[in-house]
Amino acid sequence: MLHSKLITLVPLLPFAVFLLTGLFGRKYLKNFSGILGTLGLFVTFIISIYTAYEYFFVQGRDANGIFQQIIAFKYTWLEFSPGLSIDMGIILDPISIMMIVVVTFISLMVHIYSMGYMKGEERYATYFSFLSLFTFSMLGLVLACNIFQIYIFWELVGLSSFLLIGYYYDKPSAVAAAKKAFIVTRFADLGFLIGILILAFYSHTLDFQTLIERFTNHSEFYTAVTAASFMGVSALTWGLVLVFIGGAGKSAMFPLHVWLPDAMEGPTPVSALIHAATMVVAGVFLVARLFPVFSLSCPPALDVVTYVGIFSSLFAAIIACTQTDIKRVLAYSTMSQIGFMMFALGVSGYGAEHGLGYMASMFHLFTHAMFKALLFLGAGAVIHFIHSNEMKDMGGLKKAMPITHITFLIACLAIAGIPPFAGFFSKEEILAAAFENNKFVFVLALITAGITAFYMFRLYFNIFWSKKANDNHSNASHGEGSKTMLVPLCILALCAIFVGFIPFGHFVSSDGKILSTEFHLLFSIGPVLIAVLGIALATVLYKKENPKADRISKTMGLFYNAAYKKFYIDEIYLFVTQKIVFNLIGRPAAWIDKNIVDASINLSATLTEKLAETIRPVQSGKLQQYAVYFFGGMLGFALLFIYFWKN
Amino acid sequence: MIEIGIAQLLVVSTALFFIGVYGFLTRRNMVTMLMSIELILNAVNINFIAFNKYLFPHKLDGLFFTIIIITIAAAEAAVAIAIIINLYRKYKSIDVEDANSMRF
Numbered sequence: 001m002l003h004s005k006l007i008t009l010v011p012l013l014p015f016a017v018f019l020l021t022g023l024f025g026r027k028y029l030k031n032f033s034g035i036l037g038t039l040g041l042f043v044t045f046i047i048s049i050y051t052a053y054e055y056f057f058v059q060g061r062d063a064n065g066i067f068q069q070i071i072a073f074k075y076t077w078l079e080f081s082p083g084l085s086i087d088m089g090i091i092l093d094p095i096s097i098m099m100i101v102v103v104t105f106i107s108l109m110v111h112i113y114s115m116g117y118m119k120g121e122e123r124y125a126t127y128f129s130f131l132s133l134f135t136f137s138m139l140g141l142v143l144a145c146n147i148f149q150i151y152i153f154w155e156l157v158g159l160s161s162f163l164l165i166g167y168y169y170d171k172p173s174a175v176a177a178a179k180k181a182f183i184v185t186r187f188a189d190l191g192f193l194i195g196i197l198i199l200a201f202y203s204h205t206l207d208f209q210t211l212i213e214r215f216t217n218h219s220e221f222y223t224a225v226t227a228a229s230f231m232g233v234s235a236l237t238w239g240l241v242l243v244f245i246g247g248a249g250k251s252a253m254f255p256l257h258v259w260l261p262d263a264m265e266g267p268t269p270v271s272a273l274i275h276a277a278t279m280v281v282a283g284v285f286l287v288a289r290l291f292p293v294f295s296l297s298c299p300p301a302l303d304v305v306t307y308v309g310i311f312s313s314l315f316a317a318i319i320a321c322t323q324t325d326i327k328r329v330l331a332y333s334t335m336s337q338i339g340f341m342m343f344a345l346g347v348s349g350y351g352a353e354h355g356l357g358y359m360a361s362m363f364h365l366f367t368h369a370m371f372k373a374l375l376f377l378g379a380g381a382v383i384h385f386i387h388s389n390e391m392k393d394m395g396g397l398k399k400a401m402p403i404t405h406i407t408f409l410i411a412c413l414a415i416a417g418i419p420p421f422a423g424f425f426s427k428e429e430i431l432a433a434a435f436e437n438n439k440f441v442f443v444l445a446l447i448t449a450g451i452t453a454f455y456m457f458r459l460y461f462n463i464f465w466s467k468k469a470n471d472n473h474s475n476a477s478h479g480e481g482s483k484t485m486l487v488p489l490c491i492l493a494l495c496a497i498f499v500g501f502i503p504f505g506h507f508v509s510s511d512g513k514i515l516s517t518e519f520h521l522l523f524s525i526g527p528v529l530i531a532v533l534g535i536a537l538a539t540v541l542y543k544k545e546n547p548k549a550d551r552i553s554k555t556m557g558l559f560y561n562a563a564y565k566k567f568y569i570d571e572i573y574l575f576v577t578q579k580i581v582f583n584l585i586g587r588p589a590a591w592i593d594k595n596i597v598d599a600s601i602n603l604s605a606t607l608t609e610k611l612a613e614t615i616r617p618v619q620s621g622k623l624q625q626y627a628v629y630f631f632g633g634m635l636g637f638a639l640l641f642i643y644f645w646k647n
Numbered sequence: 648m649i650e651i652g653i654a655q656l657l658v659v660s661t662a663l664f665f666i667g668v669y670g671f672l673t674r675r676n677m678v679t680m681l682m683s684i685e686l687i688l689n690a691v692n693i694n695f696i697a698f699n700k701y702l703f704p705h706k707l708d709g710l711f712f713t714i715i716i717i718t719i720a721a722a723e724a725a726v727a728i729a730i731i732i733n734l735y736r737k738y739k740s741i742d743v744e745d746a747n748s749m750r751f
């Protein structure tokens with residue numbers, strides 16, 4: 001048996017660090033809190049690696065060589081009725097183990113990097129306590145054994161994301177971005193909650209294992225949930241689609257993606273950790289967690305996942321070509337890559353060979369975490385150096401920042417899908433899965449892959465080549481950055497090169513069996529060719545400063561402008577909320593609140609006041625007036641007494 | 648010559664009582680009001696004596712009550728004077744209208 005006590009430390013250690021740095025950080029620990037956070041996370045990372053080793057190589061498989069789901073720890077927290085309870089527990093299966101390794105690893109890198117990047121910040125300790133809170137919540141999320149537990153931690157990661165986006169709380173744009181992220185994901189989480197309630201209502205359980213078992217085997221629960229329908233769609237589809245809406249909100253899928261680009265207002269290491277590598281893939285993880293239900297019982301819901309994924313992917317890739325803020329380019333690229341993971345799940349089947357998409361999606365999640373964190377940290381180093389997010393302020397940095405340049409290039413090659421870098425293998429398998437199941441999606445994905453290569457190298461050339469090494473980098477004297485910033489870059493770069501060689505199918509597959517993937521040389525020629533084409537185009541346009549790019553954007557005209565303005569999605573949201581929702585619902589509701597609800601309360605207050613006004617003179621403070629009342633009263637009593645006594 | 652009986656005594660005491668009440672309600676001078684209270688008390692005393700004499704000639708209860716009331720009245724006058732002096736110190740006046748801070 002695995003060390004179940006040890007594994008509970010994985011989420012609890014970051015939590016302890018959060019409490020320590022949160023409570024005592026600002027006063028007592030100060031700069032030590034960075035080291036404390038990093039140390040705590042380092043231990044967590046070691047435990048995760050150890051757990052992964054134990055699980056994958058020693059105890060995870062049963063007699064048939066299938067990976068088992070192991071409940072390492074379970075505490076029934078709130079029991080509604082027998083079987084229906086909210087538990088706090090830890091589930092160990094390939095995807096959760098893979099996720100804890102990714103989360104602790106990226107988080108460790110970001111912690112180390114932040115010690116250099118955030119040096120001298122006033123709220124240094126607060127920053128690290130928030131990071132620990134996030135790590136705790138994310139680990140709790142991926143280890144959740146109960147759908148309600150995942151929801152609780154889901155909200156917690158949302159909270160820590162909100163806190164970290166709004167870290168520079170004296171900057172109005174950061175505050176607005178934090179609020180936007182919170183409200184948009186909150187809105188999506190409403191769907192998630194309703195989805196949970198629908199699923200729990202029909203399955204009579206909140207436990208993942210039981211729920212999946214009841215909905216995939218043809219049990220009475222399955223019959224009930226497919227029989228019930230609303231607007232011609234079965235309750236199961238509704239439930240899963242609503243759950244997916246929650247996932248889409250967190251993973252920035254169209255049309256709930258609007259918060260992600262704005263979330264780049266947070267410190268760059270935070271963008272690397274939360275808005276690139278870990279939190280935003282929570283939606284993918286959620287779909288993967290419920291994958292047997294999606295795949296075996298409800299193909300229509302899986303189609304929704306596919307098309308939302310591929311559309312978001314293409315949509316974001318087009319926008320990314322036009323943006324000038326380097327972090328925004330990376331944000332849209334994240335959205336695009338998550339779209340890849342989503343539709344990979346969507347085109348996947350369950351079990352054996354059909355589960356290729358599932359495996360590819362998890363693989364891409366894994367590799368993407370590495371190279372996207374690297375891209376963000378590299379961008380952070382550039383921003384640290386230039387003190388600007390805008391492309392036009394950059395250029396010719398390859399001499400000034402050699403290490404950043406090399407690592408960034410590696411990450412760009414990885415995301416573009418050039419062999420032998422990590423992104424190639426995972427993207428390859430996603431495309432293979434799409435090719436087998438859905439040709440239409442495959443074609444779109446191929447185009448998107450080309451665009452991805454193009455915009456990544458546009459970014460790369462604009463930062464490191466383009467202009468001549470500028471003299472105006474007066475701050476060049478302070479060097480590339482401290483060692484704490486460069487070491488994570490190098491480690492991540494190594495990962496971005498080598499993680500692709502992990503035989504991922506041996507560890508993660510839809511049904512726990514080993515899925516060995518073959519490498520088709522012929523098939524991979526197409527995607528690689530397209531990626532090279534994208535890179536070549538970017539080289540022509542951006543390697544040297546020239547007017548070709550501007551000329552092309554002019555000829556594109558309207559389309560370019562629309563993409564530059566992010567296809568006006570933000571404006572549509574503003575129009576819908578301010579013009580339609582506020583005017584048609586908000587204002588009437590406010591009127592009713594003011595004139596009917598409040599007014600009835602005010603009325604009773606006014607009545608009381610009027611009454612008091614009339615009887616107030618009784619207490620005049622005049623002694624003789626009181627005496628008159630007294631004598632009058634006595635007289636009255638006397639008369640009454642005489643009157644009744646007479647009879 | 649009219650025999651003085653209970654009726655005459657009661658007329659006197661009633662007159663005295665209402666004179667007292669009238670004085671208490673109309674005078675603004677607190678000392679005068681105190682005097683009016685004494686009038687009311689004396690009206691009660693006359694009542695006690697009169698009823699004692701004509702209804703229960705062999706008992707002395709009414710007499711005792713009268714003596715108690717006179718005693719109490721003396722004590723009460725002392726307390727009242729003390730109050731009036733204190734009010735005078737605060738308001739520089741013994742007009743009852745001026746001491747009207749105890750109100751809404």
